[in-house]
Amino acid sequence: MTxxxxxxxxxxxxxxxxxxxxxxxxxxxxxxxxMAECIRINRECADICALAAKAMQSDSPVAKQICRLCAEICEACGKICEQHSHAEHCKKCAESCFKCAEVCRKMAS
Amino acid sequence: MTxxxxxxxxxxxxxxxxxxxxxxxxxxxxxxxxMAECIRINRECADICALAAKAMQSDSPVAKQICRLCAEICEACGKICEQHSHAEHCKKCAESCFKCAEVCRKMAS
Amino acid sequence: MTxxxxxxxxxxxxxxxxxxxxxxxxxxxxxxxxMAECIRINRECADICALAAKAMQSDSPVAKQICRLCAEICEACGKICEQHSHAEHCKKCAESCFKCAEVCRKMAS
Amino acid sequence: MTxxxxxxxxxxxxxxxxxxxxxxxxxxxxxxxxMAECIRINRECADICALAAKAMQSDSPVAKQICRLCAEICEACGKICEQHSHAEHCKKCAESCFKCAEVCRKMAS
Known part of the structure; x- marks a missing residue:
């Protein structure tokens, strides 16, 4: 693993x-x-992050493509959570999402 | 496939x-x-059903064990949806859950 | 559901x-x-198809993006299976993959 | 989270x-x-571990039941990997599996 x-x-x-x-x-x-919109995108974002981790851990032939989508969904999730930044969990989540989006974008490029 | x-x-x-x-x-x-409790168990039930389908489709060595858990979660989901049977989607969902629970129990036995 | x-x-x-x-x-x-390469891409393709189905069934805000990736992975899987078309399962799988890739591309556009 | x-x-x-x-x-x-048997059970074990982590992270109403199945599959995976302990990756994997099985059993009880 690199x-x-x-x-x-x-x-x-x-x-x-x-x-x-x-x-x-x-x-x-x-x-x-x-919070309905936030609940929806949180589920999607958690699931694509799990899929991306699995793909990289198993040296998948499509790991980069999955990371590219993961970056997109993390970005979308971060933007929605950011709007609820009065809630500590949303604020913290937005930070993790934006960081993961950045790292995944680099991986995908 | 049998x-x-x-x-x-x-x-x-x-x-x-x-x-x-x-x-x-x-x-x-x-x-x-x-509907919060219903939302939670719906996510879990959908995900374990997907896992059980995958396990059977790939003739997994642990397909029966996964079906046993699937039966349990379907049963739990059906009982929660049943309580909201004024909503058509919950009523329909409860029916699918109880049917799937029964089939999975047979598979697991 | 449309x-x-x-x-x-x-x-x-x-x-x-x-x-x-x-x-x-x-x-x-x-x-x-x-068949090692085929085994790998089959796992990835099955998993992204399950994710795409889930996303559409739950009217996910990122369903189209997931379908776009699904089309890519189905295309890649179909091409690898096609090379093993002496095996009936690979031939059948390639057909399902190319069909799904086409439908997902339309969905994503 | 406890x-x-x-x-x-x-x-x-x-x-x-x-x-x-x-x-x-x-x-x-x-x-x-x-290694075919090992490949199969590795996929199952990785997937149920991901599901168990998700369930606990989201305080799922069925987290304990999922952990109980996770313990079973980890135990089964550890036993198969143990048989290939000449391979460093199988030896290391068996250790992680037995450890996770033990922790999940405690969680489920």
Missing amino acids: MSYEECIKACLECMEACNGCYDACLKEEDVKM | MSYEECIKACLECMEACNGCYDACLKEEDVKM | MSYEECIKACLECMEACNGCYDACLKEEDVKM | MSYEECIKACLECMEACNGCYDACLKEEDVKM
């Missing part, structure tokens, strides 16, 4: 954890309706 | 579709908060 | 089944080494 | 990495046929 793979896997697993945590926290919010 | 595998894969894929559809419909409800 | 979603979900689920079946059959071949 | 969840998520993610790495290494072995 150095870059290791770094990108780490970013994906951290983003997966942040997104699943944010998903859970959104579902526990007083106003769940307001 | 006859039973085919039947069980079919039930899992139908339940996956019903659960993902119910997840989506719950997030579009007026009162999302009331 | 008509197109239904058609694309169907193609993804059929391709997932063909890929998981081909993965299994490749691992049972006399010469497994010759 | 202390135990954290520890169990860590064990699952380490086992997922070991299994995906072992899957890749097995497919690169000179004698792939001999």
Whole structure:
């Protein structure tokens, strides 16, 4: 496993954890309706991060393409979470998403 | 692929579709908060159904064990959806869940 | 669910089944080494098809982007399976892959 | 997230990495046929570990049940990898599997 793979896997697993945590926290919010869009994209982002980690860990022939999509979805998730930055979990999640998007973009290029 | 595998894969894929559809419909409800528990279990149920289908399709050495868990989660999801049977999507989802639970239990035994 | 979603979900689920079946059959071949590349891409293709089906079934905000990647991976899988068209499972799998790639490309556009 | 969840998520993610790495290494072995059973169970084990991590990270209502199945599959994977302990990747993978099985059993009880 190259150095870059290791770094990108780490970013994906951290983003997966942040997104699943944010998903859970959104579902526990007083106003769940307001968080519906965030819940949706958190699920998608956590799942693509898991898929990207798996692809890199197994030296998949399509790892780069998966990282490219992962970067896109992380970017989208970060932008939605950012809008709810009054909630600590969304703020933290947005940071993990933007960081993972950046690392995945480099991996994909 | 044996006859039973085919039947069980079919039930899992139908339940996956019903659960993902119910997840989506719950997030579009007026009162999302009331559906929070349903949203959570729908995600879990859809994901374990996908995993069970994959395991049977690839003749996995642990297909039966996965079907046993799938039966449990389908049963749990059906019971939660049943409580919201005023919503058509929950009613339909509960039916798919109970049917899939039954087929998976037979497969696992 | 629009008509197109239904058609694309169907193609993804059929391709997932063909890929998981081909993965299994490749691992049972006399010469497994010759099928190593096919085994790898079958796993990836089955998993992205499952993800794409889930995304469309739940009306995901990133369903189109996932379908775009799914088309790419299906295309790649079809090309590798095509090279092993002496094996019935690879021939059948290549057909499902190319069909799914086409439908997903339309969905993504 | 409780202390135990954290520890169990860590064990699952380490086992997922070991299994995906072992899957890749097995497919690169000179004698792939001999590793076919190992390749199969590695895929299953990596996937259930990812599912268990997701369930705990999102405080899923079925996290314990998923951990119970994860323990079973990790145990099965460890036993198969153990038989190939001449290969460094299998030896390392067996260790991660047995450790994860133990932690998941505690979580499930």
